[in-house]
Amino acid sequence: MQLGACYYPEQWPREMWEHDIRLMKEANFNVVRIGEFAWARLEPEPGQYDFQWLDDVIGLLDQGGIAVILGTPTATPPKWLMDKYPDIYQRDKFGGVRGYGSRRHYCVNHPVYQELTKGIVQVIAARYGHDRRIQAWQIDNEFGCQDTTYCYCDHCLQAFHVWLEQKYGSVDRLNEEWGTVFWSQTYRDWSELILPAYSVCDGADPEYHGHNPALVLDYKRFSSDAVVRYQQFQIDLIRKLSDKPITHNLMGHFPEIDYFNLAEPLDFVSWDNYIDYPWDRPSYRKTAMAHDLMRGVKKQNFWVMEHQSGPCGWNVLADTPRPGQLRLWTYQSVAHGADGIVYFRFRAARYGAEQYWYGILDHDSVPRRRYREIQQTCGELVRLAPLLEGAQVVSDIAIVKSYDHLWSHAIHPHNRNFDYTRLLQSYYDAFSAHGYNVDLVGLHGDLSSYKVVVIPAFHLSDPDLKAWVSRYVMNGGRAVLTFRSGSRNWNNAMTDQTLPGDFRELCGVEVEEFDSLNYGRQVEVQIGGSTCLASIWCDILHPNGATTLGTYAGEYYDGEAAITVNGFGQGHAYYIGCDLDEHAMRELMGSIAEASGINPLPISVQNEGVEIVRKRKDGREFYVVLNHNARAVRIPLTGECQELVSGAAVTGELVLESYAIAILRHE
Template identity: 40%
Template sequence: MQRSLGTCYYPEHWDEDLWHQDARQMVEAGLSWVRIGEFAWKRMEPDEGKFEFEWLDKAIDILGQAGLKVVLGTPTATPPKWVVDKYPDMLARDENGSLRKFGSRRHYCFSHMGYLEQCRDIVTRLAKRYGNNPYVAAWQTDNEYGCHNTSISYSAVARDGFCAWLRTVFRGKNNDGDIAALNRAWGNVFWSMEYDSFEDIDLPNLTVTEANPAHVLAFRRYSSKKVVEFNRAQVDIIRQYCDTPIAHNYMGRITDFDHFEVGKDLDIASWDSYPLGFLEDRVGASKQEQIDFSLQGHPDFQAFHHDLYRAVGKGRWWVMEQQPGPVNWAPYNPAPSPGMVRLWTWEAFAHGAEVVCYFRWRQASFAQEHMHAGLLRPDNPPAPARTEVQQVKSELSDAIDIIKDKARIALILDYDSDAMWSIQLQGKSL
């Protein structure tokens, strides 16, 4: 297996005068892959039906002619304001019923059919235009499903979709829904919770005390299914125009949708590996472990996710975003110890990764992630990680190949079981 390196690049953030220089320096740094496009919907379609792809044409040509292979992302994680204005009810609501407004990213509800059609349109136009482009060597659907707690929405459209889905699950003899069967399955005789129709069923939030666990689990299953369907819609469109491999970049410790079901439609699983950021905000490490691993990340967390996504990808997996330095989004954001970026890269390769891409090429000089490190400083000098990346590149030719074999021991991750652990809370010692 040939291992290679890459980076994430945002040509729309920089003057075109820099694009040639950036492409040349990426190659000089030993990079082979570059991901672009996943947050650029507004630049692709500034107003509904008005498309401006010429800048993207130029960026792909410059990168490709320099010898880089492009991963083209669909931009559906960042719908522009005009899309939200067209479909104001596409915005998700959190468990408390609060609107999740425009102004960052992932501001959509998976259940909204109008938004899904809008996504189909932009993905179709991208696939038609770039499906046969020789420089586009892979695709990425959307970006980080579930990040920022966005798999599950408590919106009105989610409620309508949930009720319709329940009718198909409990379809009855005449396929028109059997509400009595649902009441029996959920044990709704308890606390006099029996429903008279599917339309009576609300979402399992804002109840006085805990909602029925069966109700919550059913909504988790429905929400997972909507993620799968959303991803599949994009994959089906791309496959009409090319046979280029398609990936999605999953996150760490997000289990409110079934990654294996999403992965069935993809060629490659990838994930975004942020060892220091994750240590602070999702590993569940003790205070002492956070101190002990503060500059390198928890090795078990990284190893688990490498193996998880190798399984989700049916043997083919990448790291689409590798932390190259301090991040901006964790409670504390230290710089990794010298050599850790190299170590994280080799750890991924040892677990069978085909590609490791670093996020990002150049540190942004504005907006939410302007304190997130890259391989270059905002004013272009190399950041410390770039030296480590070049060292990895120099070592790749001498690295032994990974022998693919079946292990004697397997780990099982069951998403329903994980859901029940969160729905029916247990003691900390368990």
């Protein structure tokens, strides 16, 4: 198992390096990531390179038995470069230059920047490409952070024209697909095409978009593709000069880049996992779902390339991790498929925007509680590596995530309170509450291994997607579709079919009409003997062969169908026409899982805040149990288990202290 930290030797006096490496070795580290922000140090003047400091630190790390993940430094082009080529800066939707002073201050579509990228990457790859001390490469750093995916410069406009021409072939077809007859927006040739920048219909409300939704969706697709192409450009350069694996550090639920596409050419996925920072404190299930997405984009285990190791923030600080939380968060990562953990950062920076982004060590370099906790955790992981490294998460359930759907919903969410990612999370949470593992999968993949597949708000459709979902159900699967499914074609025009459009036959139901719930209005929904509240959307359903599972109890559609199930081939298709509260979602998903034949766990899942991850390696299963509570919990067990961290036998009940973990094998 790979364990280490992000290290910035260029930010520290040389005489500190050996001290740092000694502490890394004592913490059971075997890898560091370096170099991803060091362009100005590596090329202080145009064409003049300084690798001596990098050679020296790589040599010292090697003496300590520590390998290197080497980053290409293209996230931080130096000042001399930007002064020489100022039009490399991005432009925002108002036409303003996004200038110097931070990072990611470049346009991926700028041809000169691509040549400059080629220069620095080739020089570094030629020097270290076959160096045994280099374990892997990281391309750039956090593509898209600081909202840098979308640029509105002339280079992007030209590249967008090329992208559109390749997609549509002719302007006439584009006009037809986009429906540009609306508001006389018809284009005569490619040169007339625009970027969806600031326009007369853009008001003070940032959620309101006046542009053609087909244009905006294609611009989002193009912008994602542009980042994927820029990454591929660097990958191709390195592959010619190096035999080392290549990764990039993704960002979990970050919405602007299609991570399935970005991950496809990488040898392994890594991502940056921050659990508690000033502008967000995600629930443990939201973090778990991010892990599962990162595992899902390549259907293989992953690394965490930046793992929170202290309190963090830029201008203000989040809470300091409590005793046990760093260990808990690390085991959560490993449980969900991390084969490598690289903590961010080894020492807090004294300078720059991240002075408050604390690491394993504070500014004074004294190893304290956080260091000792990570040292203990890594020592355990070294010992447990034969069990944990390469172990697979066992999942009978999948949720389909599509970035095209995410972007389209963001453009026109159909209700102010609707959020596509939050809807996916609600289904994930419901299954997780029963102790079921969930995979996150992309479009058109093989679904045959899953007993239940949830396809939320699947409003963009085409014949291939229709066939993909229908084939899964026909062959015995259980698909769960929701409101707004089948309401648009693939290029974001509304369908002229009766809803749910392409999925009407599969679900055996028609949407008679719908009700968008606004201004706090709620509608009761009855499911079996229980009542819950819908607060965002209600599809009023007319079953055509489907069986009604839930009905509305209120409004003018009192008594009408809200939730249905339809037998189709050997399988079943559920249609959930409304949003559900947490309790109802948990009960309904539990019943669907039970109906699919998924086996219950031998460990109780009744404790809120307790997470259970089912794993398998070499044909044997085990369970990682994580207590995210600030209090001890008692967990009933069925039969006798062995706790693999301590080696103790546990019968009848497992007691977990606050933020504690256990790894159980059921005997």
